[in-house]
């Protein structure tokens with residue numbers, strides 16, 4: 393094994409359905425105890441990739457190793473991977489206890505050992521005392537915990553979660569994110585977490601894999617995906633971005649980026665390239681007397697912050713301002729000064745026109 397092989401190692405995984413390359417030559421090394429999310433728009437291949445790892449979908453080529461063992465040829469039950477499905481897939485006629493016991497019976501564990509393990513896992517997911525209930529007598533969040541408990545009780549090496557929180561309301565989603573992080577820390581679990589929700593991926597992951605059309609667009613820690621997106625797709629899919637296209641040139645030994653009235657001093661850009669500056673809405677400030685001026689064309693109130701759309705020459709930028717008791721409020725039609733960050737993040741201009749994405 394090379395020193396780069398991870399606890400879970402995916403090598404050149406490939407899966408094609410007809411003409412669609414659902415998973416296109418994906419290689420990733422995942423560490424033990426790491427929570428890694430697969431994120432991307434509908435149809436980008438995240439569920440297919442997860443199902444391949446869990447053994448529910450055959451791949452065309454490539455290999456998977458887990459804890460130094462090649463697992464490609466093993467059936468799902470023999471892989472030491474536990475999959476939690478989006479709809480939980482609990483048996484409705486069985487109690488919580490029986491649902492969790494099911495896999496242990498298949499493994500032919502003795503009754504006393506089963507009881508010990510079930511009590512332990514019910515405590516881990518904070519459902520002590522719920523063993524006799526049927527799934528229909530539980531809230532969505534509690535059903536989710538049972539689904540996770542049913543996997544954990546089998547002591548999997550990797551937990552595979554397919555959009556696990558999508559059926560829960562916004563508040564419960566936040567609680568369950570913390571619960572999943574707590575379980576990961578307490579049990580040193582390795583978790584793969586599929587979601588299309590960028591905010592969820594940013595807040596729960598140790599690292600995230602942004603996918604599009606079966607390809608990895610970026611694999612990084614959440615803060616780097618957000619602050620240093622590798623391309624226009626990532627900049628648009630994870631968070632909201634002002635993407636300003638400009639020209640790069642050199643004068644007096646320094647390299648500059650120009651877009652209309654806006655000029656940035658750029659350290660690393662290649663002067664021969666068209667570049668794009670990626671500026672998050674909260675990185676721009678509005679003031680009353682700055683030199684770069686624009687007009688407010690639209691205002692969207694979001695509770696904790698207000699988003700202003702500001703037209704400067706031929707382009708428009710989004711600006712988010714936190715709503716404090718002291719923040720200035722502007723009106724539609726106001727002329728304002730616009731303060732850009734000193735050093736925005738630059739990406740190379742995409743060769744093809746980006747797809748329009750709804751996020």
Ligand SMILES: Nc1ncnc2c1ncn2[C@@H]1O[C@H](COP(=O)(O)OP(=O)(O)OP(=O)(O)O)[C@@H](O)[C@H]1O
Nearest residue numbers: 409412414432433434435436437438439440441588
């Ligand atoms: N069994 C199948 N037969 C044919 N095509 C499939 C099959 N499963 C997936 N696909 C196609 O493969 C691509 C990736 O699908 P996949 O379900 O992995 O995407 P996803 O990112 O999980 O999407 P979603 O968020 O909508 O679940 C899509 O174009 C999909 O239509």
